[in-house]
Each structure stands twice: as structure tokens, then as C-alpha cells.
Amino acid sequence: xxxxxxxxxxxxAALAEAFDNTGHEVIVIDLSTRAFDRLSPEFKGQAIRGDGxxxxxxxxxxxxxxxxxxxxxxxxxxxxxxxxxATERLSVGKTVAKINDPVRxxxxxxxxxxxxxxxxxxxxxxxxxxxxxxxxxxxxxxPVPHVHADDSESVAAPAGVPASxxxxxxxxxxRRA
Amino acid sequence: MFVLVVGxxxxxxxxxxxxxxxxxxxxxxxxxxxRAAQIVDELGSIVVPHDGCEGKYLGEAGSNRADIVAxxxxxxxxxxxxxxxxxxxxxxxxxIARVNNPKNEELFRHLGVDEIISPTRMALxxxxxxxxxxxxxxxxxxxxxxxxxxxxxxxDSPAVGRTPAExxxxxxxxxxxVVRNGVVIPLRPDMVxxxxxxxxxIGRADCERLLHEQLIxxxxxxxxx
Numbered sequence: 001x002x003x004x005x006x007x008x009x010x011x012x013a014a015l016a017e018a019f020d021n022t023g024h025e026v027i028v029i030d031l032s033t034r035a036f037d038r039l040s041p042e043f044k045g046q047a048i049r050g051d052g053x054x055x056x057x058x059x060x061x062x063x064x065x066x067x068x069x070x071x072x073x074x075x076x077x078x079x080x081x082x083x084x085x086a087t088e089r090l091s092v093g094k095t096v097a098k099i100n101d102p103v104r105x106x107x108x109x110x111x112x113x114x115x116x117x118x119x120x121x122x123x124x125x126x127x128x129x130x131x132x133x134x135x136x137x138x139x140x141x142x143p144v145p146h147v148h149a150d151d152s153e154s155v156a157a158p159a160g161v162p163a164s165x166x167x168x169x170x171x172x173x174x175r176r177a
Numbered sequence: 178m179f180v181l182v183v184g185x186x187x188x189x190x191x192x193x194x195x196x197x198x199x200x201x202x203x204x205x206x207x208x209x210x211x212r213a214a215q216i217v218d219e220l221g222s223i224v225v226p227h228d229g230c231e232g233k234y235l236g237e238a239g240s241n242r243a244d245i246v247a248x249x250x251x252x253x254x255x256x257x258x259x260x261x262x263x264x265x266x267x268x269x270x271x272x273i274a275r276v277n278n279p280k281n282e283e284l285f286r287h288l289g290v291d292e293i294i295s296p297t298r299m300a301l302x303x304x305x306x307x308x309x310x311x312x313x314x315x316x317x318x319x320x321x322x323x324x325x326x327x328x329x330x331x332x333d334s335p336a337v338g339r340t341p342a343e344x345x346x347x348x349x350x351x352x353x354x355v356v357r358n359g360v361v362i363p364l365r366p367d368m369v370x371x372x373x374x375x376x377x378x379i380g381r382a383d384c385e386r387l388l389h390e391q392l393i394x395x396x397x398x399x400x401x402x
């Protein structure tokens with residue numbers, strides 16, 4: 001599988017290494033080369049400096065036709081835009097965007113983007129640790145199928161149900177963070 | 178008309194000021210508190226000092242009853258998200274985005290932004306008009322990948338001495354007028370084109386090369402000098 005990871009922060013780097021270790025082709029993109037210090041010397045994938053929301057940069061990096069693009073930069077909007085460029089312009093199969101604003105995360109799931117929300121994830125983790133009930137706001141949201149959806153595979157997941165399609169690492173990594 | 182402007186930089190500030198002067202109801206969102214306070218001093222209490230990308234604040238600023246949301250921050254990705262949230266989450270009828278990377282124009286339109294303002298494209302347009310090497314000028318971008326183009330005919334251009342009917346114009350294009358000695362003349366199929374004519378055409382952006390060959394001649398200026 002070919003994966004593109006935009007944003008080489010802690011989560012991005014951990015995901016990159018996890019997929020690299022399991023034999024996948026990984027391309028990591030970040031605005032700063034220093035971010036690549038987080039990758040171990042054994043990392044066999046490509047690390048490319050550039051703006052992951054820029055179509056030209058993504059194309060040059062080889063993102064066109066990739067199976068998966070994960071957008072995990074610091075900026076919600078950059079993540080949203082990177083996944084939309086990937087889907088609309090570069091025929092990437094599946095995308096996941098980290099969106100820390102719960103309102104935006106839910107709204108974009110409705111627009112067909114799988115989202116991961118650290119805010120609700122951490123809130124629920126802390127509440128659970130304290131023995132309190134969860135917020136009830138989903139932290140991983142599968143895309144809500146469009147009305148005119150022609151891709152039958154995603155139709156099964158109703159709104160608000162955690163995405164079974166998101167890699168298990170996403171969940172595990174953020175719980176640990 | 179109620180207009181919600183997001184981004185209190187130079188563009189947002191002057192836009193807000195002009196809109197107030199022409200009698201519209203305006204709310205400006207600016208996340209930098211110092212900048213927001215400065216604008217309040219100058220324009221009055223029409224500023225919401227919060228991030229317009231955040232759903233909560235976009236709602237509180239009244240986006241659900243806005244007629245227009247204009248996203249004019251300096252970052253393309255922020256402007257895209259503001260417009261998409263306004264359109265899909267708050268049902269705003271019209272969204273306008275400022276776009277810096279010209280490559281993003283088409284994508285933003287495709288993703289539902291109603292109007293695109295591109296300072297880069299505008300500057301590029303004026304520069305191209307001043308450089309005589311380019312015989313083919315982009316005058317304006319229309320919806321759905323259409324452009325208005327001006328082609329200036331040279332002495333050795335294949336179209337000189339011929340009529341539009343004799344030319345092989347790409348299907349998705351239409352020659353609409355000629356500017357000759359500063360006068361606009363509607364283009365008839367039997368009109369003979371002359372050196373110095375500026376032919377105004379409307380067509381899809383991807384027909385540009387064919388149009389160039391038919392009107393001006395080979396595209397040698399595309400090769401390295």
C-alpha cells in the first residue's frame with residue numbers, strides 16, 4: 001500500500017514509522033526539515049519538505065493515485081485542504097484529516113471526509129480515567145455518504161459511528177499521547 | 178444586506194469600511210485581539226475578536242443569517258474552510274474566497290466556493306498586458322474553466338487576411354469581437370482579419386494552445402529563449 005502522510009509531528013511520525021515497519025510505501029511531507037528528526041534513522045520511506053496543501057508539491061512527491069493520505073499537521077484547515085486536494089485532484093483512495101475543532105470535524109464528516117478529533121478523544125480519555133461518562137461526541141467520524149454517492153462501499157456507516165476504516169494506530173497513538 | 182467578513186488584514190479592513198459606507202450591515206471577524214481592538218477604534222463595534230475558522234465563533238458572529246460570507250484572510254486553506262463551513266453548515270447563500278495560489282482557484286470553485294478573488298491572477302494579468310512578447314492575454318476567468326482571451330495578430334500570423342469562417346477554431350471556443358484601432362467591432366464570419374487586430378475569444382482554458390496556433394501562429398515563445 002502507498003501512503004502519504006502530511007505533517008511529521010509526533011502522530012505523523014509515529015504513523016509513518018508504523019506503516020514503514022509493516023512494509024508499506026510511505027511518503028512524509030512537512031514544511032520543516034527539522035520535523036524529520038522525529039523519524040528513526042532506519043526509516044526507509046521518503047521525507048519531502050513542502051506544503052502538503054499545494055497540489056504541485058503533492059504531485060511531485062508522488063501522491064497521485066496513492067491508496068491513503070493522512071493529514072496530521074498542526075492546522076485543522078491545512079488538513080482539510082490537503083485531504084480535499086488528494087481526493088479531488090490526485091485520485092487518492094482514502095483520506096483522514098485530523099480536525100481538533102469538534103464542530104468542524106462533524107461538518108467535514110458530512111462533506112465526505114473521515115475526521116479524527118483530538119479534542120474529544122482526550123476529553124473522553126480524561127473523563128474515563130476519572131470514572132465519568134463520555135462526552136457523547138464521536139472523536140473518529142467516518143464520512144457521511146453523499147446523497148448522490150456512487151461509491152457503494154462507504155454507504156454502510158451512518159453519521160457519528162466511529163470509522164472502522166481509520167487505521168487502528170490512529171486511535172492507539174492518540175490515546176498514548 | 179448582511180455581510181460577514183472574515184480576516185481583518187488590509188483587504189478585510191478596507192472591504193468592511195467600504196461596505197459600511199455603502200450602507201450594508203457588516204460584521205468583521207479577526208482573531209488577533211490587538212488588531213481587532215484597533216479596528217473597533219476606527220470602525221466601531223462591528224468586530225468579533227475570534228477565529229472565523231472555528232465553527233462555534235462563526236455561528237456566534239451570525240453566519241446563519243448572513244447573505245454573504247467573504248473569507249479574505251491571507252491563507253488559502255483558512256479561506257476555503259470558512260467558505261465551506263458557511264455554505265454547508267450555516268447555509269449561507271453566497272461565499273467569496275480570496276485565493277493566493279492560482280492553482281487553487283479551480284479546486285475552490287469545484288468545492289463549492291461561489292466567487293474567487295485572486296490577487297495573484299490579477300497582478301499576473303496586468304503584468305502580461307505590459308509585456309509585448311505575449312500575444313495571447315488572459316483578460317478574465319469565467320465560471321466552469323472558461324476564460325476570456327485576447328489574441329493580438331502579428332504580420333505573419335496565419336489568421337491575417339482570412340475570415341473567421343476559414344479558420345479551424347476549437348469547438349469549445351467562440352471568437353466574439355475584434356478591437357481594431359481602439360474600436361470594438363462584433364466579429365462576423367466573413368470579416369477579414371488584419372495585422373494589429375486584437376481578437377477577443379471566449380473558450381475553455383485547455384483550448385488556448387490551439388487558439389494560439391490558429392490566430393497568432395506557432396507557439397515558439399513557449400520554448401526556452
